[in-house]
Amino acid sequence: MPQTLTAVGLTTGRAPFVEEARNRGELYIQQAYELYSEENHEAWRQLYRRIQPRWERYANDHFLKGVEALQLPADRVPRLSEINRLLQPLTCFQTKPVSGYVPGFLFFDCLRRREFPTTITIRPADRMDYLPEPDIFHDVAGHVPMHTERAFAETLVRFGDCAHTAVEITSAIRDEQERTRRLTNIIKAMSRFFWFTVEFGLMRGSKGICAYGSGLLSSYGELEHAIESQEVQRHPLQMEWVINQGAEIDHYQPLLFIIDSFDHLFELVDRLERWMRDGRLDNVAPGLPEIDESNLRSFLDAA
Numbered sequence: 259m260p261q262t263l264t265a266v267g268l269t270t271g272r273a274p275f276v277e278e279a280r281n282r283g284e285l286y287i288q289q290a291y292e293l294y295s296e297e298n299h300e301a302w303r304q305l306y307r308r309i310q311p312r313w314e315r316y317a318n319d320h321f322l323k324g325v326e327a328l329q330l331p332a333d334r335v336p337r338l339s340e341i342n343r344l345l346q347p348l349t350c351f352q353t354k355p356v357s358g359y360v361p362g363f364l365f366f367d368c369l370r371r372r373e374f375p376t377t378i379t380i381r382p383a384d385r386m387d388y389l390p391e392p393d394i395f396h397d398v399a400g401h402v403p404m405h406t407e408r409a410f411a412e413t414l415v416r417f418g419d420c421a422h423t424a425v426e427i428t429s430a431i432r433d434e435q436e437r438t439r440r441l442t443n444i445i446k447a448m449s450r451f452f453w454f455t456v457e458f459g460l461m462r463g464s465k466g467i468c469a470y471g472s473g474l475l476s477s478y479g480e481l482e483h484a485i486e487s488q489e490v491q492r493h494p495l496q497m498e499w500v501i502n503q504g505a506e507i508d509h510y511q512p513l514l515f516i517i518d519s520f521d522h523l524f525e526l527v528d529r530l531e532r533w534m535r536d537g538r539l540d541n542v543a544p545g546l547p548e549i550d551e552s553n554l555r556s557f558l559d560a561a
């Protein structure tokens with residue numbers, strides 16, 4: 259039987275539709291919903307069915323309301339157009355399909371325009387538990403329900419403002435080496451702050467400590483581990499600590515930070531920007547994440 263495009267699917271790491279777009283240099287693409295294979299829908303079904311009871315237990319209330327408000331389907335990969343139709347009236351946020359990695363400045367600038375770069379591929383059925391790169395389950399089931407919440411959505415927009423501030427401050431530095439050094443430190447501080455909040459944040463809520471970070475909310479294993487395990491340190495978020503703390507990427511996070519509310523998170527991003535202006539992000543501790551050339555270049559080019 260000839261292999262049809264439908265059978266090829268939109269599986270992470272083996273999706274010709276996405277790879278071809280990337281080879282053509284196209285970052286923003288269409289979802290091409292008809293390309294999802296039955297295996298892709300089955301992967302979504304299994305991921306959703308498995309994690310749903312853990313959301314009830316460990317996710318913050320705003321996230322659960324968001325899942326409901328967006329009518330996230332349990333039985334198939336969601337259509338981004340359907341999500342957008344329900345999301346847009348709430349906070350003006352939209353998902354925006356992308357072909358892969360979005361360099362730092364472009365990513366934050368999308369947030370500023372209330373667009374969330376969204377991966378369309380889904381992990382293979384035999385890699386349910388860990389995938390180093392984001393997939394649509396991480397992006398749509400982990401991130402997007404949070405975008406229905408007003409203060410959280412405004413916080414993402416403020417991250418976008420911070421990226422513009424970083425460009426504004428560093429583009430005034432004449433010495434190229436010094437400009438690159440300062441920018442690298444600022445991007446590292448911003449990335450760490452984003453990592454320990456939007457990706458892996460914990461919050462005090464009606465049922466005690468709960469998760470709002472998408473890396474936790476899209477991981478069946480880590481969601482429970484983050485809240486229950488005695489191996490995890492959980493501390494109130496302190497700016498000095500977060501911007502100097504290396505992020506660990508290939509195993510469960512041993513250290514997580516707690517916020518009180520999304521208004522609190524918004525204030526913290528305000529403070530991050532003030533610290534940036536005061537030069538307090540210019541010399542953060544070395545360590546992960548590495549700031550790669552395309553990430554740095556996206557900020558330099560924005561100037």
Ligand SMILES: [Fe+2]
Pocket residue numbers: 392396401457472473
């Ligand atoms: Fe993420």
